[in-house]
Amino acid sequence: MSTTNFYNLGIAPNILTVLGKLNFKIPTPIQKKLIPAAIEGKDLIGIAQTGTGKTLAFCVPMVQAALSGRQGLVIVPTRELALQINEVFHQMGTPLGVHTAVLIGGESIGRQIQALRRNPQIVIGTPGRIIDHLKQKTVSLKSVGILVLDEADRMLDMGFAPQLKRILAVLSRERQTMLFSATMPENIVSIARAYMRFPVRVEIAPSGTTAEKVTQELFFVQKQDKPRLLEKILTEYRGSVLIFSRMKFGAKRIAAHIRNLGYTATELHSNRSLNQRKEALDGFRNGKYRILVATDIAARGIDVKGIELVLNYDLPTDPEAYVHRIGRTGRIGGAGHAISFATPDQKRDVRDIERLIQVTLPPSKLPELPPARMIVFPNRPLLLRRSSGPPPVRPHGGPRRFNRSKWRHSQSR
Numbered sequence: 001m002s003t004t005n006f007y008n009l010g011i012a013p014n015i016l017t018v019l020g021k022l023n024f025k026i027p028t029p030i031q032k033k034l035i036p037a038a039i040e041g042k043d044l045i046g047i048a049q050t051g052t053g054k055t056l057a058f059c060v061p062m063v064q065a066a067l068s069g070r071q072g073l074v075i076v077p078t079r080e081l082a083l084q085i086n087e088v089f090h091q092m093g094t095p096l097g098v099h100t101a102v103l104i105g106g107e108s109i110g111r112q113i114q115a116l117r118r119n120p121q122i123v124i125g126t127p128g129r130i131i132d133h134l135k136q137k138t139v140s141l142k143s144v145g146i147l148v149l150d151e152a153d154r155m156l157d158m159g160f161a162p163q164l165k166r167i168l169a170v171l172s173r174e175r176q177t178m179l180f181s182a183t184m185p186e187n188i189v190s191i192a193r194a195y196m197r198f199p200v201r202v203e204i205a206p207s208g209t210t211a212e213k214v215t216q217e218l219f220f221v222q223k224q225d226k227p228r229l230l231e232k233i234l235t236e237y238r239g240s241v242l243i244f245s246r247m248k249f250g251a252k253r254i255a256a257h258i259r260n261l262g263y264t265a266t267e268l269h270s271n272r273s274l275n276q277r278k279e280a281l282d283g284f285r286n287g288k289y290r291i292l293v294a295t296d297i298a299a300r301g302i303d304v305k306g307i308e309l310v311l312n313y314d315l316p317t318d319p320e321a322y323v324h325r326i327g328r329t330g331r332i333g334g335a336g337h338a339i340s341f342a343t344p345d346q347k348r349d350v351r352d353i354e355r356l357i358q359v360t361l362p363p364s365k366l367p368e369l370p371p372a373r374m375i376v377f378p379n380r381p382l383l384l385r386r387s388s389g390p391p392p393v394r395p396h397g398g399p400r401r402f403n404r405s406k407w408r409h410s411q412s413r
Contacts, residue, residue, distance in 0.1 A: 323357065
């Protein structure tokens, strides 16, 4: 008989009470498979598509271990993911007296030291800031009994391998290790061989599998027509929208265009301070902003319920990122929709995505687009695109020398 609730998974009664109060009633597939093995103390490798509920899957065993005196450490690639995971631990652990400390860059290290002095049972952090605390001897990891490496493939892609090795070197070898990754490249296999003991592999879906209830749509569109197509699409959706841009400046430009259209929008990228990034995510969650424009910093670091539409304004450079992006909608078995813009010269990129997800993305017919608009950028002089015709004439005197490549801002930017 299959498990249909959390009661058959070996979870302590007091934790079951908290789960009930938080309205967690039916475990997801990864929670069914992972929680019992984790509670038994086994090393685990979890391979699962985004939005499957894996944070709760490792949170429950870690909180249960903390109640018996075992310290936990969770290492993640980004600040946003650290804060998101901390929210889950706060919901689960605080009612039971289990507390956390978050060690991330962009935040006062003094405040983090104060949090560490309160002897939290669970520490959540990014590799660089954890190393900072190790150097200053403000954190001791020798008593860590459970280690979680979340989004391990992403950490290695971001160049954190040296920091991870340094952190792993100071941990007790008698710990339990849980490693989560969307893919299983050779460098992840190497970590498993070197730092884990007979790990149990829990795989919910093969790499590249997209959420079952997320429908996908593709438009081939000229680059200069993307703002007009975006405007058209935004009139057809009334819920929250997450838009992905490839570049930081692109995210800023798209957000400005959307605000000019009269919508509430904010942006999330690495040029923004930690407080600005927190405010953007919180505002998107609570409805202050209907639209969030982000770079791939958010492809794995956002867990917002009820996102109606994910829109790839730019295709990602890596097909794997496409899976993570569209996984921001249709969370935990819900329905969602994903739209991607591709320029005519990106057909090979589209084929790479199709090969990974094993789904053909038939292009949709372009709708009738609204007329072009001018975009006003805050604190910047307005420059207009001029696709043809003679150079501008100065008010006094003859024609001036004109560099067209520097004079291309317009309603389409």
